[in-house]
Amino acid sequence: MILKTNMKVQEIENKIMDGNTSSKNLNEDNAYRITERLAFPRLIGSEGEKKAREIVVDEFTKAGYNPIHRDEFKTSFHTWIFTRYIFLIIGSVLLFLALSVYINPYLTITVFVLGLYGSFNALSISVSTKIRLCKNEIYNHDTENIYVNLKSQNSKAKVIFIGHWDSKSQSFSTSTRMMIFIIFIFGTLILYLIFFILSLLKIFIDFNLPILNNILLDTCIVIAIIGAFNYFNKTGNESPGAFDNAAAVGTIMELARFYKKNPINNIDLLFLCTGSEELNLGGAIHFIQKYKDKFDKNSTFFINLDFIGGAELIRLMSSYGIPRKSSSDKLNKLFLESAEELKIKIKDIYAPTGVWSDYMPIVQEGFEACWLASQPGLKYVHTKNDNMNLISKEGIKNILLLCVDVVTKLENEQENL
Known part of the structure; x- marks a missing residue:
């Protein structure tokens, strides 16, 4: 028919x-x-x-x-175990990036490049076309x-x-998890861009803005804490x-x-x-x-x-x-x-x-x-x-x-x- x-x-x-x-x-x-x-x-x-x-x-x-x-x-369960921990690592790198601003612009650029590369590789697991198995067979x-x-x-x-x-x-509803992901990922990307621009300016222009550095550090702490909440989003039945x-x-x-x-x-x-x-x-x-x-x-x-x-x-x-x-x-x-x-x-x-x-x-x-x-x-x-x-x-x-x-x-x- x-x-x-x-x-x-x-x-x-x-x-x-x-x-x-x-x-x-x-x-x-x-x-x-x-x-x-x-x-x-x-x-x-x-x-x-x-x-x-x-x-x-x-x-x-x-x-x-x-x-x-x-x-x-x-x-x-590899993907969800990995996802719980990776936000802690990315958040830690973000904090190190914020602290590097107080030290040297070249260090900031180095951390920026390595951190951005590692973050994109880590987050690419969400669009992976491979099934990753755990070394521990219990998972x-x-x-x-x-x-x-x-x-x-x-x-x-x-x-x-x-x-x-x-x-x-899961410990959090999908809507809560989605908000954590969006705030953390977009917040991290925006902060990475700001730090990159500031470090380039500092290489060519000798200036120091302690208030701005402190604001950025505080913002990084907040974003890292939001990302860390994902660690507590455990899977159950x-x-x-x-x-x-x-x-x-x-x-x-x-x-x-x-x-x-x-x-x-x-x-x-x-x-x-x-x-x-x-x-x-x-x-x-x-x-x-x-x-x-x-x-x-x-x-x-x-x-x-x-x-x-x-x-x-x-x-x-x-x-x-x-x-x-x-x-x-x-x-x-x-x-x-x-x-x-x-x-x-x-x-x-x-x-x-x-x-x-x-x-x-x-x-x-x-x-x-x-x-x-x-x-x-x-x-x-x-x-x-x-x-x-x-x-x-x-x-x-x-x-x-x-x-x-x-x-x-x-x-x-x-x-x-």
Whole structure:
């Protein structure tokens, strides 16, 4: 069945009204049911994680898929252990840079160059496309990606829906962590620039401003203390993870069931549930490194679902990182167009740092990928309050409507080639 791009909003919504999971209609109740099944702590290496894997396999089976691919890989807590300590080191270098101003401008420039180089290398781990393991095996774990394929008649393009099934809790909410990262990283970069300019001026102009030096030192102390708070952001297994990210898995399962009943002609579909997103984006990294040579970058589209299910505004994360890196202009445009046609509220968002998702290593490899999220936002993520109270059937329904409409647009585009 090929849905037409000019389908009226009511016609699309009618496909989401039926409560029968064996019907050909979209069913947000089914996605909500699966979300409830998965809304319990699922940290990598825990018993909850093992239970979650079996639920994912069970739901793919119920949707009529065979075979179900279970792609095992090894992951670790290396990234989060590293991140907790690296801010302490960068903050210490920042303080040494501030103290060097009292000694010699040449020393300041030397510390500036070495510190900036080391900081960028250290922070580049956030966009790494490698899984780093710990020397201590207690921090390494075996996990897996679970996915199914749905071949089309003509196989002109491929759409991959991706969402992680693992969860974690942390001492701070994601919104607090994001603020720590933004203040510390931007504050450090600005201070580095100020110290560099001052040291150059001091080489050519003999001057001394003790008050300015003291103000800069005090500012560095404040920024270093803010960064040091990240050390206390420990990872645990207390969050039910309904918003992050059981609702996305439930939605992907419902899309898999729907398209199994309603196959399309031109686009192959792959429904991918990843592991270890919360530790290091490990599932996405493993998947794209293993299969990137088998996908055509011009006709493969990744739709990442993460932080969905809220009834409020949908967030289209169209760019991320420092420096800013854009994701798929094509997919972002299609989702914005579909949201306007379906009268669904959506906002284009830039995420500078402090928040990550599975589409990032995929974008790093040059593929078309986008990230759909929603409010209520980040303040409940990675806390005990990330529960079913954050999830609404309306929010799930809106994501289903958008995904089906965008796939329809891509399908019709391929039909006309």
